[in-house]
Amino acid sequence: MKQLERLLFLQGQRCFFCQQSIPDGEASVEHLVASANGGTNGDDNCVACCKAVNSALGSLSIKEKLRVVLNQRGPFSCPKSRNSNQIDGAALVGPDEERIFAVLADLQKRGSARPRKVGTLQNTISAVFHKKLTEQEVEYLFEALVAKGYVVVDDQKVSYALPQRAG
Ligand SMILES: [Zn+2]
Incomplete structure (x- = not known):
């Protein structure tokens, strides 16, 4: 061979x-x-x-x-970022964190009207960035939210464990 x-x-x-x-x-x-x-x-x-x-x-x-x-943007994240469930300025560095923060802020604004399905949540993420992200970037943000424990996926349904609002 x-x-x-x-x-x-x-x-x-x-x-x-x-x-x-x-x-x-x-x-x-x-x-x-x-x-x-x-x-x-x-x-x-x-x-x-x-x-x-x-x-x-x-x-x-x-x-x-x-x-x-x-x-290259990818799903690599250092172990420490998984512990940063608190939204505070110091933990938010880099464009990925800023994007995640923007999505979290949007979800918090929606209160109980948050998307309940994976597909709808991905559309919501896309809309937060005025549909300017690629499918991959949306997918990556979605996975990051799941990895950080803000979003819990059960089959195609999603539930939320959002952090307290900043400030
Ligand atoms: Zn290749």
């Missing part, structure tokens, strides 16, 4: 970075620590990914690559 095929198998046929399935002929082996920087050809240093991201990353240092990955 070739390394590329093996890595693809191990990754469930998905790109290491974007986690999408890779079209035929578009997969390539990326050295996380570039060969030019002393990286080995072993599986522990290699991932299968889309050719496009492979050539974009080139021989950047592993630190720079991490920065590139982290700059």
Whole structure:
């Protein structure tokens, strides 16, 4: 088995970075620590990914690559943010937190007229941002609300455990 095929198998046929399935002929082996920087050809240093991201990353240092990955919006959150159930200015940093805060404020305003279904809540989130977010961004915000415990999902129904209003 070739390394590329093996890595693809191990990754469930998905790109290491974007986690999408890779079209035929578009997969390539990326050295996380570039060969030019002393990286080995072993599986522990290699991932299968889309050719496009492979050539974009080139021989950047592993630190720079991490920065590139982290700059993309994704569901990664550090453990401490899960504890920040209190809405206070200090806990709200970065655009994601600002967006979550905007959604929470909107939900609080609605009182008992909050959406009761997952789909309706996602529409509401979209409306808070004047439908300017991508579907992925809406989904991400929704998941963040669930991860932080503000929204509880039971099948397609949602209930709320919103924080006290700020101030
Ligand atoms: Zn990819």
